[in-house]
Amino acid sequence: MTFASGDRDTVGSECQIRATRMLRRPFFWIIALVIAVFALAPAIGGDVELRESLALACVYITLASNLNLMLGYAGYINFGSIVFFGLGGYICIWLVDAHGWSLALSLLAAGIGVSALSLVFGFGILRLRGPFFALATIGIVEGVQAFAENFAPWGGSSGIYISPQVFQPLGGAAQALWLIYFMLVAAMGASLYLSYAIKTSKFGLGLIAIGQNEDAAAIMGVPTPRYKALAYSASAFLPAIAGGLYFFKGAFIQPSDAFDLTLSTEAIVICMLGGQGTVTGVALGAYLYEELRGYLLTTAAFSNFQLVIAGALLLVIVLFFPSGLMGFVYSRFPKLKRVLE
Amino acid sequence: MILELDRVSKRFGGLQAVRDLSLAMREGEILGLIGPNGAGKSTLFNLINGVFAPNSGRIVFNGIDITGAPPYLVARHGLARTHQIVQPLTNMTVLENCTVGACFGRQNLPLSRAHRAAREAIAVAGLDDRSETLALQLTIAGKKRLELARALAAQPKLLLLDEVLAGLNPAEVEHMIGVIRRIRERGVTILIIEHLMQAIMSLSDRIVVLNFGEKLAEGAPAEVARHPQVIEAYLGDPKLAAELEGSA
Numbered sequence: 001m002t003f004a005s006g007d008r009d010t011v012g013s014e015c016q017i018r019a020t021r022m023l024r025r026p027f028f029w030i031i032a033l034v035i036a037v038f039a040l041a042p043a044i045g046g047d048v049e050l051r052e053s054l055a056l057a058c059v060y061i062t063l064a065s066n067l068n069l070m071l072g073y074a075g076y077i078n079f080g081s082i083v084f085f086g087l088g089g090y091i092c093i094w095l096v097d098a099h100g101w102s103l104a105l106s107l108l109a110a111g112i113g114v115s116a117l118s119l120v121f122g123f124g125i126l127r128l129r130g131p132f133f134a135l136a137t138i139g140i141v142e143g144v145q146a147f148a149e150n151f152a153p154w155g156g157s158s159g160i161y162i163s164p165q166v167f168q169p170l171g172g173a174a175q176a177l178w179l180i181y182f183m184l185v186a187a188m189g190a191s192l193y194l195s196y197a198i199k200t201s202k203f204g205l206g207l208i209a210i211g212q213n214e215d216a217a218a219i220m221g222v223p224t225p226r227y228k229a230l231a232y233s234a235s236a237f238l239p240a241i242a243g244g245l246y247f248f249k250g251a252f253i254q255p256s257d258a259f260d261l262t263l264s265t266e267a268i269v270i271c272m273l274g275g276q277g278t279v280t281g282v283a284l285g286a287y288l289y290e291e292l293r294g295y296l297l298t299t300a301a302f303s304n305f306q307l308v309i310a311g312a313l314l315l316v317i318v319l320f321f322p323s324g325l326m327g328f329v330y331s332r333f334p335k336l337k338r339v340l341e
Numbered sequence: 342m343i344l345e346l347d348r349v350s351k352r353f354g355g356l357q358a359v360r361d362l363s364l365a366m367r368e369g370e371i372l373g374l375i376g377p378n379g380a381g382k383s384t385l386f387n388l389i390n391g392v393f394a395p396n397s398g399r400i401v402f403n404g405i406d407i408t409g410a411p412p413y414l415v416a417r418h419g420l421a422r423t424h425q426i427v428q429p430l431t432n433m434t435v436l437e438n439c440t441v442g443a444c445f446g447r448q449n450l451p452l453s454r455a456h457r458a459a460r461e462a463i464a465v466a467g468l469d470d471r472s473e474t475l476a477l478q479l480t481i482a483g484k485k486r487l488e489l490a491r492a493l494a495a496q497p498k499l500l501l502l503d504e505v506l507a508g509l510n511p512a513e514v515e516h517m518i519g520v521i522r523r524i525r526e527r528g529v530t531i532l533i534i535e536h537l538m539q540a541i542m543s544l545s546d547r548i549v550v551l552n553f554g555e556k557l558a559e560g561a562p563a564e565v566a567r568h569p570q571v572i573e574a575y576l577g578d579p580k581l582a583a584e585l586e587g588s589a
Contacts, residue, residue: 017453018452018453201452202444202451202452202455205437205440205441205444205452206441206444206445208430208433209430209433209441212430212431212432212433213428213429213430213431215392215428216424216428216429216430217430217441218411218412218413218416219390219392219412219413219416219422219424219428220413220416220421220441220442220445220446220491220495221412221413221416221417221442221444221445221446221495222413222441222445223413223414223445224413225411
C-alpha cells in the first residue's frame, strides 16, 4: 500500500506544480482577458444587439474548442458534436419544463448526463478509425434525432415550448437573458481553459500521440481506448451545457434545430480554419466565422449562402493552408508558440 | 527468467507464422533472433508486445502473464520496442516523442519528470543536437535513433530491437552498435532481430534461429553458425550463408 499512497502524493504535488505553473503562463491571462472582454463589452453599454452576436460567438467557440479535443488532438473527425449540444438542450429544457428543476441544476444534469452517455458510446464507436468513425458519428446524430422525434415526453417532432414563467425565478425575461449570456461566456471560458489544460497535460500528450500515430502510441504505453473515450466524453460536457443555455434562451427546442448537422459541419470548418490542435486558432476561427456568417446572413446578396461560402472556405483551407490560420502564423513566427497554444 | 514463451503459436488464415515456439530469456542478456525472411521474427515481436494475441501458448514477462494483453499494458509492465519500419510521431519534436515514451512507459512518470528521462534517453541515442527537430525532418538514421531513444525513455526492463541497423551506412552501424552496448550496460535485457550477421553475432550472448515459424537452433553465436541445419536454411540465400560462416 505504500506504493499507492506514494503515487497519490506525486499526483497531488504534480497538480500543485501544474497549477502554479499555469498561473505564471501569459496564455492563462490572455484567456482571462478574452472572458472579461466578452462579459463586459455588451454589459457596459447595455448593448443587446452586441450581446446576441457575442452569445452566438460563445456557442461557436464552445462547440469548436471541444470538437478540437477529438479532431485536433486525437485526430478523430466527429460529425456528431451537435448531438452533445442538442441532447444537452433537450435534457435541460425537459427538466426545467416538466420537472420544475432550477436552470443551474438542469444544466449540470445535462452536462453530466450527456458526458456519461458519450463515455458509453465512446468505448463502442471509438474502436472504429478514420472514415468509419466519422460515419458512425453521423449515424449517432440520425439515431438521436429519430429518438427525439418519437419520444413522447419530449414532444415528438413538434418539440418542447417552455412558458415565459420559467424566467421568473431569474428576475424576469430581460434579466434572465443577461444571466444566460454571462453563463454562455463562462461556458466559453471554461472550454478554452479545458483545451489549454488538456493540451499541456500528460493526458493531452497521449491524445496528441494518438492523433499522430495511434498504433505507435499504444505500443509506447498510451492507453488508447480509455484516452479516446475520455476525450470524447470530456468534449461533450460543455457543449451540452451551452446547448441547454442556448435553447433555454429561445424557450423552444425541436429535433430539426437541435440535431442540425449544419452546426457540426461548421464546427469542423472552424477547427480547420483556425488551425486544428491549437487553442488560440480554434477560438479565433470560431469568432471570425461567426462574424462572417452574421455578415453574410444580413447582407441581402448572400443570405442563405453562408454554407456555400463555408464549403468554399473549407476547400481553400484544406488545399492551401492545411494547418489553418494559426498553423500558418506559427510556421512564420515560431516564437509565438511560447506565448500562445 | 525475464521472458518466457511457452509453446506459442500464431496463424494468419492458412499461414502458420509461429508454431509451438518456446523461449526463455535471462535478465541482462542480449538474445539475437535470426532467420530467413518470413521466418516469423517480426510476428514473434508482435506477439510478445501484444500487437497480436497468440492462438495458443503462454507469454510470461517478469513473472506476469501477458498473453493477449494489449500493447499499452505490456509497455506499462516494462517492455519497449522499436519498429522495423520506423513509426515516428511525425509532427512532434524528438523531445516530445521521447517524452511520450517516458510518460507512458514502465515508470508512468508525470510530465515534469518525463522531460528529464526523455533528455537522458536522447543523449544515450546520440540525438542531443536534434531534440527540438520535428520527427518528420530526421534522416532515416535519425529516425532509427529516435525509435531507440523513445523506447529507452520508457526505462524498460526488456527492449525489443527490430532491425535497428537496417538501412544505415557502415559508420552509422558502428555508432548504433555502440549505443546498443551502452544500453545493455545499464542492465536492460535486449531481444534483437538483425540481418547484419556480423553485427548480431558480435552483439548477442545467445542466438535463436527461426525458420518457418519454428525454432531451428539455439545456442552461442559460434555454435549456431556451425549448425548444419542453420546453414541449410540459409542456403537459399548463399550470400547470407557465406556471411554466417565468415563471422563464426
